[in-house]
Amino acid sequence: MSYQFAHIYTYSGSGGKEGKFTVSGCLGEAFRDDGFTSHIENPEKNVGLAFGRREVIEAAIKKYQDEFRDGRGHKLRKDGKCLLAGVFSWPPDTEKKDFTSGNEELKKWLQKEYGSALRCVLFHEDEPFQRGKGKGQTHYHSHFFIVPDSDQNMKDLHPGLRAKAEARAAGGNIIAQDEAYKRAMGDWQDKINKELGSKLGLGRERPAELKEKRLSRREQKILEYAETKAQDEGKKIKDEALNMAKGIIADAERAAAGIRSGAEKEIAGLNKKAAELKKQKEAQDERETEFFRGRDTALSKWEMPGVAEGEYKKLPLLGEFFSANYFDRVQAWAVGLVKRVQTLMSENKETKKELEKDKEEMRTVLMRLDGKYGQAKEFEEWKKQRDKERVKKPETGRGR
Numbered sequence: 311m312s313y314q315f316a317h318i319y320t321y322s323g324s325g326g327k328e329g330k331f332t333v334s335g336c337l338g339e340a341f342r343d344d345g346f347t348s349h350i351e352n353p354e355k356n357v358g359l360a361f362g363r364r365e366v367i368e369a370a371i372k373k374y375q376d377e378f379r380d381g382r383g384h385k386l387r388k389d390g391k392c393l394l395a396g397v398f399s400w401p402p403d404t405e406k407k408d409f410t411s412g413n414e415e416l417k418k419w420l421q422k423e424y425g426s427a428l429r430c431v432l433f434h435e436d437e438p439f440q441r442g443k444g445k446g447q448t449h450y451h452s453h454f455f456i457v458p459d460s461d462q463n464m465k466d467l468h469p470g471l472r473a474k475a476e477a478r479a480a481g482g483n484i485i486a487q488d489e490a491y492k493r494a495m496g497d498w499q500d501k502i503n504k505e506l507g508s509k510l511g512l513g514r515e516r517p518a519e520l521k522e523k524r525l526s527r528r529e530q531k532i533l534e535y536a537e538t539k540a541q542d543e544g545k546k547i548k549d550e551a552l553n554m555a556k557g558i559i560a561d562a563e564r565a566a567a568g569i570r571s572g573a574e575k576e577i578a579g580l581n582k583k584a585a586e587l588k589k590q591k592e593a594q595d596e597r598e599t600e601f602f603r604g605r606d607t608a609l610s611k612w613e614m615p616g617v618a619e620g621e622y623k624k625l626p627l628l629g630e631f632f633s634a635n636y637f638d639r640v641q642a643w644a645v646g647l648v649k650r651v652q653t654l655m656s657e658n659k660e661t662k663k664e665l666e667k668d669k670e671e672m673r674t675v676l677m678r679l680d681g682k683y684g685q686a687k688e689f690e691e692w693k694k695q696r697d698k699e700r701v702k703k704p705e706t707g708r709g710r
Contacts, residue, residue, distance in 0.1 A: 318396035354436040362430030370457035377460035399451040402444020409450040469494040587672040
């Protein structure tokens with residue numbers, strides 16, 4: 311079951327300890343006056359009114375201060391209590407519709423309990439819970455303001471003050487008076503729960519696991535200061551981390567720009583080198599083609615010498631007979647042919663070395679452009695084309 315929270319305080323028109331617990335302070339916070347909302351991050355100027363108005367409260371207070379007389383006929387002291395204000399709070403899990411309907415029931419109960427002395431009921435929806443499991447959720451709560459009629463004493467409306475006065479009249483000491491005050495306020499808590507809270511589905515007390523230690527005013531101030539200090543430090547750390555992150559990002563962007571620029575230059579250089587190698591390959595292909603064409607032409611013109619007159623004889627039984635001179639010329643021709651073929655083969659070997667060197671350099675460039683190791687696709691296609699040409703053009707150095 312969810313729990314309720316209700317309490318009441320009395321306030322004087324002026325004076326008090328350092329101006330604390332005065333009417334101006336109470337109404338200033340309740341009606342969100344400037345200078346009284348430092349504890350709220352986003353205060354709402356237009357508070358919700360369920361009953362009455364601020365003017366009614368202030369007029370009733372003035373009338374009470376002017377017209378009230380005690381049993382001895384004395385007027386109300388300057389610092390005399392003239393306002394009783396209370397708060398009724400809903401738990402963190404409250405939905406707005408439940409708060410709205412519950413607030414209406416609260417107004418009816420207050421009118422029945424205090425009659426004409428009830429001057430105003432308002433509610434707040436601009437404060438979040440600061441601690442506990444409900445931290446950050448809307449803290450729905452209502453304020454109610456009671457000003458005695460001219461013929462009433464504040465003790466008549468405040469059960470704790472009435473019980474304390476009765477204990478004093480009975481001769482009780484300060485301790486007895488305080489005990490009577492506490493019992494009366496406990497009875498008031500029981501009454502408001504029985505007649506109102508329980509009907510709204512609210513328990514008398516918080517569950518044990520949700521109870522928090524009640525802090526003194528000094529402890530609350532220390533806690534508030536610590537939380538503010540922690541928030542400031544957290545913001546400082548967050549700002550420093552943000553600036554550091556911005557610096558890291560800027561450095562990374564500059565480094566990336568430098569790497570990108572260097573890569574672009576390198577790629578441009580590789581592309582240029584690849585283009586030059588392509589031209590060199592084309593020139594080498596042309597030289598190789600010219601070489602084979604010249605070799606074939608030279609070999610085709612290298613004809614075996616014909617038989618001159620007188621270099622053979624026809625014998626009746628042996629047929630044709632060649633002279634020694636003819637065989638010498640054929641031998642010389644064969645030797646010359648072998649030397650020529652050897653020369654062509656040597657030239658072809660040197661040309662192949664140059665081609666292989668160019669191919670290896672192109673292969674390296676293409677692999678860097680592809681961004682991987684292994685046979686580059688473009689090089690493989692070029693190699694296959696060259697292999698086809700080798701089939702058509704044997705590299706042995708012999709004529710076709």
